Amino acid sequence: MGGSWGFIIAFALILAAWTGWNTLVKAKGLNFDPYPFIFLNLVLSTVAALQAPVIMMSQNRSSARDRKAAEHDYVLNLRAELEIMLLHDKLDAVREVELVRLVKQQGEMLKLLRAQLRELKAETEALVDEVKPAVRLGRRGARPAGAGRKRG
Incomplete structure (x- = not known):
């Protein structure tokens, strides 16, 4: 009650x-503490005191309660920071695995593209070889073999 409104009132x-x-x-002479109220000052x-x-x-x-709360908050924040670091490490590991997988996929795609490029080059060379004699003959008026057919 020492600091409540009830005490103050x-x-x-x-x-x-x-x-x-x-x-x-x-x-009337019934006062027990005359005007300077010395006894009241003593009571106050x-x-x-x-x-x-x-x-x-x-x-x-x-302050002791505040210290304990601050220490609890510090421990809690430290745990949270460690958890976050662990999550970052896990994410880094997942990214690394994913990056390795992507690099492998890219290598496989490059192999496929190179193979397709070789095939296209071979087909192109075959067509050029096929067309060269016909072009020589074409100067004389002959048609190359398969020139009138559409490819589909």
Whole structure:
């Protein structure tokens, strides 16, 4: 209750009642703490002296709790960082395997393309060899063999 609104309101009411009583009943002689309110100052000083260590202990507990929370957060962040590093390593390994697979596929495709290129070159040379005699004959008016057929 030392830092709640209930305490603050109750403390303010007690102070108002204390000073009000000692001021209003001064003429009748019923006041127990005349105007400079020395006894009230003593009571307030005692309350402050008792509250100071309580506040300090509360702050120490709070800082200890904050230290534990910070240490927990540090450990949690460290674990998360290690997990992320592990995931990066796994991704790098997967990329490396995929890259090796792609390079192999590219090599196979290049072999196929080279084979097709050799076949095309051979076909082209065969056609050229087939057309050369016909072209020589064509100068004399003869048609090359298969010249009138469409290829499909």
